[in-house]
Amino acid sequence: MDLFYNRLKRDIEDFYYNTFMEADATQMHHLSLLKSQYDPTRFQNCANLNQERIVFLTELQGMVEGRSYWGE
Numbered sequence: 001m002d003l004f005y006n007r008l009k010r011d012i013e014d015f016y017y018n019t020f021m022e023a024d025a026t027q028m029h030h031l032s033l034l035k036s037q038y039d040p041t042r043f044q045n046c047a048n049l050n051q052e053r054i055v056f057l058t059e060l061q062g063m064v065e066g067r068s069y070w071g072e
Contacts, residue, residue: 002040004049008057009034030064037063 012034016027046052
């Protein structure tokens with residue numbers, strides 16, 4: 001994996017650790033989605049890497065919330 005992917009993964013892990021103080025099924029699902037949805041070409045030539053990072057993480061969060069809370 002590339003450095004940017006590893007950064008995204010660490011951000012997700014840190015979020016769950018700082019919020020819930022433990023890894024749980026939601027975190028594992030979130031990391032699984034990161035792995036399946038991550039495409040490094042999306043971030044290679046974007047105009048604003050930080051903005052694209054936020055958009056991507058927001059998309060992942062929406063997928064997590066959809067599955068976790070509404071059973072989709």
